[in-house]
Amino acid sequence: MLILDTTLRDGEQTPGLSLTPEKKLMIARKLDEVGVNIIEAGSACTSAGERAAIKVIANEGLKAEIASFARILPADVQAALDADVNRVCLVAPASDLHISQKLKKTREQVLELTAKCIELAKSGGAKTELLAEDGSRTATGELLVHFSNGISAGAxxxxxxxxxxxxxxxxxSEMFTALVxxxxxxxxxxxxxxFGLAVANSLAAYRAGAGELHCTVNGLGERAGNAPLEEIALVLNYFYGVKTIELTKLYELSRLVETLTGIRSGNNKPLVGANAFTHESGIHVDGILKCASTYEPVSPEMIGRVRRFSFGKHSGRQGLKLRAKELGVELNEEQLAKVAEKVKELGDKGREVSDAELQVILMDVLGSPNKPRIRLDEMVAVTGSSVVPTASVKVTMNDITYTMSGTGDGPVDAALNAIEAIVGNKGISLSEYAVDAITGGSDALVHVRVKLKMGDKEVSSASAGTDIVVTSVQAVLKGINLLI
Ligand SMILES: [Zn+2]
Incomplete structure (x- = not known):
């Protein structure tokens, strides 16, 4: 089965996409490396720049055949020959609709021009693949005439x-059975x-005897795109044991094209989307950890990817425990329960918890005393553009509950002043206060680090959470626990 990749021609017709010659060459090299048989490098008639880019690829010494797209115009074929390609993909309208409405010609004129162009390509030393444009809306009898005419001319x-x-x-299937x-x-x-059927139709064509399939990396192309190369290659292998290109390089190729085109694949795109081998739900992660094939059709390594666990509101403890271990932390059951609770808290806000955030949560949980002597029961903070920031806190210290309010230069300052008023007689003061946002966005997880002093004793503590005021109070209370 031959694979013709047209990422650099049909793929480049994706709305808004234009590739520089350097990018085209990088993609062509990678396509050749993965073992694509034919690279349609562009459409030489488009511009001098496009012609130059195709020429560079054609002279790069790649194993793949290099093709240029051409319409049934001698000038198009000549432009392809001038770009040194060894194959011309000659597209000739085949349906009545395209011949009469687009080309405004008769079928006889199309056949004549087609033959002329194929002969020109042949005399210039290039082979020709004759494409029937809109062939799917052409009667099989007409297609046979269209193709036979081209084959007689040398296609x-x-x-x-x-x-x-x-x-x-x-x-x-019916069409290919008749043609083949x-x-x-x-x-x-x-x-x-x-209609989302490009891969299914390609498979049907293969089953009915097709000898070559056209596709693009990540399914780039006009409108809903072309048949995606990665899906074609994997399903041919998975269902029929057909070897085409090097599967283990597929993900690398997909990423390169995504980076160079700037066109992101959807997260749920088969095989190459961000979530294609990512597991979040506790049940799935637990199954995967016992035996990967429970929830994966093929191993991610097969296309050069790695499995990923994501953490959010569906996370289970086993996945978290494993990820914590990979981050260097062995959690006991009690710690694991606390980590899981914090992760779910973030997940409930519709967030996916990143590794950086998980690390902060681990740090937070591991640094927490098991039986705090002082803990926050309730807190309310009020702030605004024309009010004095005020906070009320209710804390329990050594089994006695205290309620206090404070004002300050903002809700954090007000809350900390209220806490200070409660523990003030112990001579505790805040000597340092710093906040880091772990992720971007206004819902970022914040990491608050504080230093507290009591006499000549100084301690550092930290806390993580999404609410900067509550997290600040928690960090300070954690420090106080270390002091009293
Ligand atoms: Zn197309």
Whole structure:
């Protein structure tokens, strides 16, 4: 099974995308490295710059065949030849709709021009793949005439384009069975994903005897895109044992294209999306830890990825325990319960907990005394543009409950003043106060670090949370616990 990658031509037709020659070359090298058979490097007729970019790729000494797209215009074919490609992908409209409405020509004129262009490519030393544009909306009899005409002129491969993605697997199968039986050259399929059927149709084409499949990395392309290379390669291997390209480099290739095009794949995109091998729910993580295939169709390593556990409101304790261990911390059951509670607290706010945040939570939990002598029961802070920031706190210290309020230069200062008023007679003072936001955004997890002094004794403590006022009070109370 041959793979033609058209990321650099059809993929580049993704709205808003334009690749510089340097980027095109980087992608072409990677496509060659993973073992794509044909790289459609662009459309030489587009501009002098595009022609130059294709020429550089064509002269790079890659193993893959390098192709340029061309319409049935001798000037287009000449531009492809000038770019030194060894293959021309000649696209000729095949449906009545495209021939009459777009081209405003007759079928006979199209056949004549097609033959002329193929002969020109041949005389210039390039092979031709003849593409039937809108082939999926063309009667099979017409397609046979279209292709036979091209093959007589010298085309050594032909291709049905499902230009607007309207085929279904049954129709694809029927069409390919008929074409493959009658034609003596490999028949390719070029699928678009308008109905989400590009991969299913490509598989149907393969089952019915197609010899080549067209695709793009990450499924880039116009509208809903083309058949994604990574899915085609993996499903051919998974269901039919067909080897095409080097699967273990697929993720690397996908990332490179994402980085260079700036077009992000959706998180839930099969195989290469951020969540494709990420597990959050406790039940799944527990299953994965016992046996990975419980909740994964294939191992992430198969396409060069690694499994990821994410932590949020569905997190279970086993996954957290394992991640903490990977971060260097062995948690006992009591500590694990506290960590899980904090993670769920963040998760309930619709957040995914990052490693940096988990580290802060671990630090927070590990630094907490088991039986605090002073603890926060309640707290209210009021602030605004024309009020004096005020805070009321209720704390229990040595089994006695104290309520106190304070004012200050903001809600944190007010709350800390109220705490100070409660413990004031113990001579405790705040000597240092610092806040770090662990993640961006107004819902960031904050890490508050404080230093407290009592006489000549000084302690540091810290706390993490999403509410800066409460977290500050917790950090101070934690320090007080170390002092009294
Ligand atoms: Zn296309």
């Amino acid at each position: 050594d491969r032909v291709c049905v384009c499902d230009t607007v993605g309207v085929l279904n697997p049954e129709a694809t 039986k009658k034609l003596k050259v490999p028949v390719a399929f070029h699928g678009h994903n308008d």
